Amino acid sequence: MADDAASRRRRDPAPSRPNTGVAQLLAVFDDPRKFWLAIAVVLVAVAVAPLLFGQYATVILTNALLYVVLCLGLNIVVGYAGLLDLGYAAFFAVGAYAVAILGQQTALGFWAAIPFALVAAAAAGVIIGGPTLRLRSDYLAIVTLGFGEIVRFSARNLEITGAASGISGIEQPSLFGWHIDSPTEFYYVFALLSVFAVIASVRLANSRLGRAWLYVRHDEDAAEAMGIDRVRVKLAAYVIGSIYGAIGGIFFAVNLGAISPESFSFEQSVLILMAVILGGMGKIPGVILGAFIIVLGPELLRDLGELRLLVFAVGLLLIMLFRPSGIWPSRKS
Amino acid sequence: MRITRRTLALTAFAGAALGGLSLASLPAAAQDSITIGVQVPTTGPEATYGNDMFNAVKIAAQEINEKGGLLGRQIELTAGDSACDPQQAVNAASKLASQDVVGVVGGYCSGATLPTLKIYGDANIPFVITASNSTKLIPANPGNAFMINSTGADQTTKAVEFMESKGIESVAIVNQGDAYSQDLANLTRDAWEQAGKKVAAFETVNKGEQDYSALVTKIKAADPDAVFWTAYYADGGLLIRQLRQGGYRGTIAVGDGSNSPKLFEIAGRAAEGVYAFSNPTAEFLPKAKSFSETYKKQFGNAPGPYAPLTYDGMMLLAWAIEKAGTTDHGPIIEALASADGQEWLSGPISFTDENTLARSNFIVLEGKGGEWALAE
Amino acid sequence: MLLKLSDVQLRFAGNTVLHDVNFGVAESALTSLIGPNGAGKTSLFNCITGFYKPQGGSVVFDGHELLRLKPHRVTKLGIARTFQNLRLFREMTVLENVMAGMHCRTHAGAFAAVFRTPGQRREEAEIRAEAEDCLRFVGILDEKDRIATTLAYGHQRRVEIARALATRPKLMLLDEPAAGLNSGEKDELIGLIRRIRDERGVAVLLIEHDMGLVMKVSERITVLDHGRLIAEGTADEVRRDPKVIEAYLGQEEGEAAL
């Protein structure tokens, strides 16, 4: 995956990077003016979209932004650390259920419930990741799949999660007297979350921990010989991924006002994974593109109907066979 | 420069995509027609039922349009695919809401219908729910939605009354772990225990599980007089088959989700003598005869279980629009609430304070010779 | 003794790879481990660095028992290694490769990274500075932004050494560092190994087949054959040891022109 480092640099140019080798292609983004101009254009577009397009587009875009957050989280697990997680929806569920349950059973407000939800998701990440990250990488895939199903079945069976009907009547939050309620308001909430998610991803990728993920993914033994604790580093990726998932889940729950186990199925996990891989594992702009394709594609091509998933599945297969680095262009070496 | 071009291309793509979205949300019809939204699953696991409901609305709209339309304007239909999934249903509902529909008909999977209530509520759009009947919908209804299918509670009443009449003392209740069947199972358990009878077993199976033999043995060991399956025909067929194969000889009853001719294909002979509680389907409604014929002529097969109710839903909405004399939402909702029990295909419709059907419309069917017949 | 191995025993599926090996490396010493192919040299490295779990014996380094430690713990205690076949991180730059070595000497976690705490920024600068310093030391600083695997072979070897140096080791294990180098590069390597010891005070344990290089650079030589330690001493002592001559003559290639 030549591209992780590339995407990091695209987003976060080092002040004085010489134009040698690979850096050459990315030279455009080394020009801070062009880089910030591109960022500004994107931000303005995000800000005015709901004003230009109707409510329906706003709702769909909100959904796409939710996927951006989820995909960036899964990207840390799959794209950076190279761990195949087939049960990512479980963390999405933990976040959503945690705020819903706390909102109903306790007097904590929405904002006070968030830390608990995040801790719950991180704990779930440690509990499932701790013992399994030592295993072969393909065992991890199946364990996460099993774990995803366990979470969904538990949500379906337990009284506290509202069983199969789920939890409805989840209160919309207020912030300094502003009641977040309309689709447009939620759109901006998710836009803000996405921006934070992107910034956090860029910063993580550019850090000691982010590099350690790449080292471990490229060569576990060499990484360990460098003094990197591979289990710990993978666990960090897994837990951070779970926190991203939980954040997505928390706001998903208050946006929809009602949650039920169907929203956290294996299919959901697969869709998020597809977005990450289609766009380009490890590449932040690619992952964002993937999220938009997965959400907007079916809405634009309503006629596809049942074919929707088949088209994505075939796309996934073709990508893996012919362009494993995803749709987003890679730097040449 | 490469990257600049790429950025341009992407911007163009994004613009086109968003343009496409906003186009999709434009009113589907010309200004002088009345747009009615139809929220049904046209894809996903329940697409058969959804398309069936959509077809019924089409027939109703066609009949109205042939008679000159509503308030002198033609009806245009626009579909919102809920795919039986909460998130997709929300997308569909937002789309319908932003198309300025006069009203919405449909609602199949209760779990998917639930989060859409708020969207229609916020826009104050009249919503006639023609299939979803979970009791969870009632408290979530802001007042603009009207349920013309009897609720799970009504089905429970019918089921308990019927099983008592058969002298059944103990029953095993099996559901499939989804909102609809779990709700029905819980309601039945409570009602049955309240009637002083015994619930011998209360079980959940997973959708798509093929082997129920262990469960069958467990049920046989509990030896109930009857087994009540509260979920859909697909897995119900398998369970019935394995119950009989495993030597269970008591009564078997199923809820309205299993009322399908396919139950006989899957369960074979084992479905003989099985009782089903059902909302009235076309073949058992004397008034639905001509509707059935039109449906068969137009779509090549018999109308499914929710077709007559959905036809009624469209007709009821049309009646309310005529009565209100306007396409403004408020007066239409008032008109719907005042439904006075006049006769429709499925019988009289009037509403309780909670906007649910004021009477139970459930009937009991029995498997005879590979098809459903009226029991009692 | 900086490193002391006592009765180290390693078996794989019934085959004994190492028989009760005893040997040691002194503080700041230049030591070589030689022996015919398949003698168990790399296995011994793997036992020291925690990649293999020997069935018996003990490996004590700087007062710590290493036998049950994971490789990353061993590195943190101060043993760095290179690999026989180059194990650079593909598709990453030279600098990024070398920065890997600093991982075990730094601490910033996810929180610090996301919020760019002052400590984290200081640490990042330190990592970069030290990695560049290590590259300067091995003489390839001007290639720091190239993709590591596109470098000339000899320079890739140096990246590995710089990466190992960045872990701030007390002992460095070099597994055939001269393999694939031409004679000029070998001379440079000898100089580099000496500077590692002289300027940085790092003890070096070397596995090498090039006897000329071994004889020139080593202060002590240990000879391993069929998993047994058969000789130990200075270059001259080993050169004259009949057991060593026999072990090498038994080899078809006769690569060791003693």
Added chain:
Amino acid sequence: MSLTDILMQQLVNGLVLGSFYALVALGYTMIFGVIKLLNFAHGDVYMVGGFVGFGVLSAVGGTLGADWGGIAVAMFLSMIAMGCLGVVIERVAYHPMLAAPRLSILITALAVSLVLQNSVLTLTDGQITAFRTDLGFGGLEIGHVFITYNQMVLVGTAALLMIALETFVSRTQYGRAMRAVSIDKDMCRLMGIDVAKVIAITFFIGSALAAAAGTMAGAYYGSIWYFMGFLIGLKAFTAAVIGGIGSIPGAMAGGLILGLLEAFGTQIPGIGSEWKDVFSFSILILVLVFKPTGLFGKSETERM
């Protein structure tokens, strides 16, 4: 029914269910043996096998009858078709990826699984298909324990297939080559073994066994649908892990053990049937964490 009767009946149930798990688990384990790939698509081969068997039976049922005779023909043809599908999948999707990082090939396997699943979803509109046969409900009643003739035929067929496989693997040249390839591919190439061919044969046999299970399950239970491979794929993988992945006797034993655990698990007081799958997946996770080599698997060093 007395407790003994119940337990005996659950034993029968567990054996029948376990036979299906074992047949599917065998394919998982064999394929894992030769290319160290967790073939996610295996459960879907089982599903497609069920549909092909159904198609064949619909075509020949008229002349051969839709009881066990016709089903045997359907099963045989489905096995051949799915064997070929398995080989094609390997050639087209996995073979080019063998040198790629493990993550890529795992995702490719997932993609193949999704393509198969959604192709059938599209073709069937996601509807369940009734698998109509003329099989009767007759059986033997021993005390209170009831065993249908169908169950006997089914377990017997599964046993026969497993015996045939065991014979093939231990007695024939290809079987021995298969075991050799699972130990060391490079050594096999040096010794002149056609590794690609051995891998192809392994995929053929593994997929054919899944097709046999799929057809029998369709006929026995009476319905097939596009998602039926998902759950059994997971369960069969669990079975393979219990037995020790890579081990053929392990897969058979693991299948039966899981079948029995699930059947008896239903009877455990206090745990409702709604927790059944949670129970199975927990077993999977526990085995992987505490005894990843399973009952019969050999430990392998993943190290250099």
